[in-house]
Amino acid sequence: MESTPNEYAHINGWGVDADPTNEPTHPIKNYTGDDHQRLNWERPPLQAVTVEVLKSNERPNLTAVFGTSSPPSGLSGIIRRYAFKSSESEYGHWLPLLLADRINVVEGIVDDLRQGHIPNIFAEKGWKADWKYNREGLVKNLLVGVVVTTAVIALLSRKKKKSIR
Amino acid sequence: MLAMNYRGPFRVRAAHKPYPEILHPGDAIVRVTRSCICGSDLHLYHGLVPDTRVGMTFGHEFIGVVEEIGSSVQKLAVGDNVIVPFNVACGTCAFCKQGLFGNCHESNSQATAVGGIFGYSHTAGGYDGGQAEFVRVPYADVGPTIIPDWMDHDDAVLLTDVVPTGYQAAEMGGIKMGDTVVIFGAGPVGIMAAKCAWLFGAGRVIVIDHLEYRLDFVRNYAQCEAYNFKSMDDPVLFLKKTTDWFGADVCIDAVGGDASGSALQTITGKKLLLQAGSATALHWAINSVKKGGIVSIVGVYGPTDNLVPIGNVVNKGITIRANQASVKRLLPRLIDHIQAGRLNPKEIITHRVPLEEVADAYHIFSAKLDNCIKPILIPPSARK
Ligand SMILES: [Zn+2]
Ligand SMILES: [Zn+2]
Numbered sequence: 001m002e003s004t005p006n007e008y009a010h011i012n013g014w015g016v017d018a019d020p021t022n023e024p025t026h027p028i029k030n031y032t033g034d035d036h037q038r039l040n041w042e043r044p045p046l047q048a049v050t051v052e053v054l055k056s057n058e059r060p061n062l063t064a065v066f067g068t069s070s071p072p073s074g075l076s077g078i079i080r081r082y083a084f085k086s087s088e089s090e091y092g093h094w095l096p097l098l099l100a101d102r103i104n105v106v107e108g109i110v111d112d113l114r115q116g117h118i119p120n121i122f123a124e125k126g127w128k129a130d131w132k133y134n135r136e137g138l139v140k141n142l143l144v145g146v147v148v149t150t151a152v153i154a155l156l157s158r159k160k161k162k163s164i165r
Numbered sequence: 166m167l168a169m170n171y172r173g174p175f176r177v178r179a180a181h182k183p184y185p186e187i188l189h190p191g192d193a194i195v196r197v198t199r200s201c202i203c204g205s206d207l208h209l210y211h212g213l214v215p216d217t218r219v220g221m222t223f224g225h226e227f228i229g230v231v232e233e234i235g236s237s238v239q240k241l242a243v244g245d246n247v248i249v250p251f252n253v254a255c256g257t258c259a260f261c262k263q264g265l266f267g268n269c270h271e272s273n274s275q276a277t278a279v280g281g282i283f284g285y286s287h288t289a290g291g292y293d294g295g296q297a298e299f300v301r302v303p304y305a306d307v308g309p310t311i312i313p314d315w316m317d318h319d320d321a322v323l324l325t326d327v328v329p330t331g332y333q334a335a336e337m338g339g340i341k342m343g344d345t346v347v348i349f350g351a352g353p354v355g356i357m358a359a360k361c362a363w364l365f366g367a368g369r370v371i372v373i374d375h376l377e378y379r380l381d382f383v384r385n386y387a388q389c390e391a392y393n394f395k396s397m398d399d400p401v402l403f404l405k406k407t408t409d410w411f412g413a414d415v416c417i418d419a420v421g422g423d424a425s426g427s428a429l430q431t432i433t434g435k436k437l438l439l440q441a442g443s444a445t446a447l448h449w450a451i452n453s454v455k456k457g458g459i460v461s462i463v464g465v466y467g468p469t470d471n472l473v474p475i476g477n478v479v480n481k482g483i484t485i486r487a488n489q490a491s492v493k494r495l496l497p498r499l500i501d502h503i504q505a506g507r508l509n510p511k512e513i514i515t516h517r518v519p520l521e522e523v524a525d526a527y528h529i530f531s532a533k534l535d536n537c538i539k540p541i542l543i544p545p546s547a548r549k
Contacts, residue, residue, distance in 0.1 A: 008363070010388070011363045011388055012506060012507050013363065013364050013502065013505070013507030013508075014363050014364070014366065015342060015363075015364070015365070015366035016364055016507065017336075017361075017364040017365050017366075017498075018340075018341075018342055018365055018366035019365075020341075038259040039259075041257050041258050041259055041262070042257055043257075043271065044189075044191060044255050044257060044271060044304070045189065045190055045191070045237070047188055047189040047303075048188070050188070053274050053275070053291070054274070054275055054287070055274050055275065056274065056275055056276050056277050058277045059274075059277050062274040063270070063271045063272055063273055063274045063281070063290075064189075064255060064271040064272075065189050065191070065253065065255070065271065065272055065281070065303040065304065066272075066273070066274045066275075066281075066290060066291060067281070067287070067290045067291030067292035067293065068188065068291065069218070069220070069221050069222065069287075069291050069292060069293040070218035070219065070220040070221050070287070070291070072218075076218075080216065084275075088276055088277065088278055094215045094467075097215035097216045097288075098215050098438055100216070101212065101215065101216065101217055101218070102212075104173075104218055104219045105172070105173030105174070105176075105219060107219065108172050108173060108219035108220070109172075111219075119172065119176075119178075120178075121176065123178065123524055124172055124176040124177060124178045124524050125175055125176055125524065125528060126177075126524040126525040126526070126527055126528025126529065127528065128522075128524075128525050129525035129526075129528045129529045129532075129534060129535075130528065130532070130534070132535075133529065133534040133535045134532065134534050
């Protein structure tokens with residue numbers, strides 16, 4: 001099937017970027033012939049290390065620039081430091097980080113409380129938007145929550161009674 | 166200043182944070198005028214990306230006004246309106262020199278596989294992002310690009326990621342005149358990839374998704390065919406049949422690790438986190454491309470292992486090409502396209518939300534409420 005540009009006249013810009021050299025075997029690269037010089041770039045000035053920055057063990061040094069958001073802290077921080085002993089190709093790197101993320105969530109709540117801030121979970125989950133656009137779903141979720149909570153409380157109190165006996 | 170603050174999976178709030186500082190002579194501080202929530206922010210929001218720490222500010226899609234510059238910054242001046250590409254890139258390392266600005270070697274200490282990205286977990290460098298009133302922008306002489314006077318700022322903000330990523334997805338597909346291109350995912354990037362596939366001369370553009378409102382949108386916006394995989398027994402079979410039992414010339418995965426459509430992938434990838442997200446879209450892409458075809462991946466996957474049909478990649482002789490978009494490399498061309506009216510990105514913006522209501526905006530986007538395609542956040546300082 002031959003295609004002709006006329007068929008596509010209604011599509012603004014059809015084919016303007018067609019490039020016969022855009023083959024997947026033709027990586028987008030300015031070949032300079034000096035690839036063996038690859039380590040010789042002039043490094044930008046190095047950012048001062050003012051917070052703890054974890055470093056991939058697949059590189060010799062910190063990058064010239066790095067982010068300083070949320071340095072590792074607490075129990076999650078200990079786990080993160082441990083994770084960085086393994087390379088990026090190991091589960092030993094990623095799974096501890098995911099675990100640390102979950103622990104970090106609890107630390108975040110403790111932190112909030114310590115600062116006298118009771119987190120408004122309802123607002124943080126954006127359920128105000130549910131009230132506007134998905135009222136049925138929200139009510140259903142809340143009902144399920146109430147039923148489950150009631151069931152759990154009932155179960156726990158039954159166990160307690162048993163253990164008293 | 167006010168900034169989005171991550172508190173855990175499905176929980177964020179707008180809270181006060183210290184004003185960012187110049188930490189390096191190449192830094193600038195940018196006062197944000199618009200920022201977007203991106204589909205890939207949802208991977209963070211859902212807790213799928215390792216080393217996403219409580220207290221981080223997300224946001225890799227933002228534009229703003231230069232407020233302050235470091236001592237070595239030459240190309241920007243205070244007061245300039247700038248597009249800030251989502252990649253943090255030094256401009257001098259071996260990879261940047263190749264135009265691979267998404268793969269810079271001097272912007273992310275915490276991982277080598279991915280370069281630095283604003284507001285995208287510590288795995289992408291630990292930078293606070295632009296869903297805030299102000300943001301620190303390293304290597305200000307490299308990434309930021311001055312917004313032309315004629316350009317609508319709603320178009321400009323989409324040049325930070327969505328447009329270049331969609332465009333690069335099509336480019337990496339090596340599309341030839343008349344090719345059939347299938348795009349998995351009708352989110353903002355999939356929509357843009359469909360639009361851009363025509364610029365490379367595609368003969369047929371097909372989009373697959375599971376949300377009717379997004380299919381309607383992309384059909385109109387990108388003049389393509391669009392189908393719901395929920396109404397098919399088997400999307401791969403459907404695509405084979407509609408391509409004369411041949412397969413598509415090019416398949417684009419514009420979904421990444423949050424894909425629906427396969428129970429096994431959902432359980433192992435999204436619930437148990439045993440693989441780097443659910444690889445359903447990639448699986449379909451590999452299996453519905455023709456033999457010798459090209460699969461282009463721009464969907465974001467986490468860094469751990471994946472269950473992908475690699476055997477079929479070998480047997481079918483497929484070329485896989487994938488990357489984060491090198492935004493800076495593509496900007497001049499894309500600015501041309503917008504000026505010529507060939508691309509009209511701002512039409513995908515469906516929601517404008519005050520930064521204070523960031524939690525609602527995330528929930529609306531994540532739960533696909535109110536026919537949301539693309540939400541943008543406006544900080545209070547930009548509304549005066
Ligand atoms: Zn994005
Ligand atoms: Zn670089």
